[in-house]
Amino acid sequence: MGALKSLPGAKSQYVGHGRKLHSDYPQSVEELEPRCRPVSIIVGLNSFNFMWLNDRTSRESDIRKMTVYPGEMIMFTNHCLHAGGENSTNEEQTRLFAYLASDESHFPSGEVTTWDWQRGDNDPLISKPSSTANTAPIRRPGTNQIRLITGRVATSVGRGTDR
Numbered sequence: 001m002g003a004l005k006s007l008p009g010a011k012s013q014y015v016g017h018g019r020k021l022h023s024d025y026p027q028s029v030e031e032l033e034p035r036c037r038p039v040s041i042i043v044g045l046n047s048f049n050f051m052w053l054n055d056r057t058s059r060e061s062d063i064r065k066m067t068v069y070p071g072e073m074i075m076f077t078n079h080c081l082h083a084g085g086e087n088s089t090n091e092e093q094t095r096l097f098a099y100l101a102s103d104e105s106h107f108p109s110g111e112v113t114t115w116d117w118q119r120g121d122n123d124p125l126i127s128k129p130s131s132t133a134n135t136a137p138i139r140r141p142g143t144n145q146i147r148l149i150t151g152r153v154a155t156s157v158g159r160g161t162d163r
Contacts, residue, residue, distance in 0.1 A: 006087035013083035021081035022112035049085025
């Protein structure tokens, strides 16, 4: 479990990852039975924006956006390609996150799997996993906080690791 803040003016993760959505988990979890696949939970402490695709056969124009309000939560599996939205406000946007996994090796390791688009027309299809993106490049000395790309800060709770 941890907390994630979007600083005022933070760009979306979609922009920060080069216009790519991501999955929180390594590709190896695709081989698990659906009932054993990990789940992500995000709870809004204040409002924040979220982007996602309904399925992996969608086009870029199918990206959905929503605002998650204080006290609301979203829950999704590794199959959900998503990104945190931009923070166009003058205030920090804070949310709690947790990962539920049947095996400790399935927890995210500080990297996400980004997905390419099949370019070639004005409305490309989602294609395939392209690479991993480090979501935690800078650790704040003397704290349990890590500075994430695109103006986000994560704080770990419990277990003494940044999960």
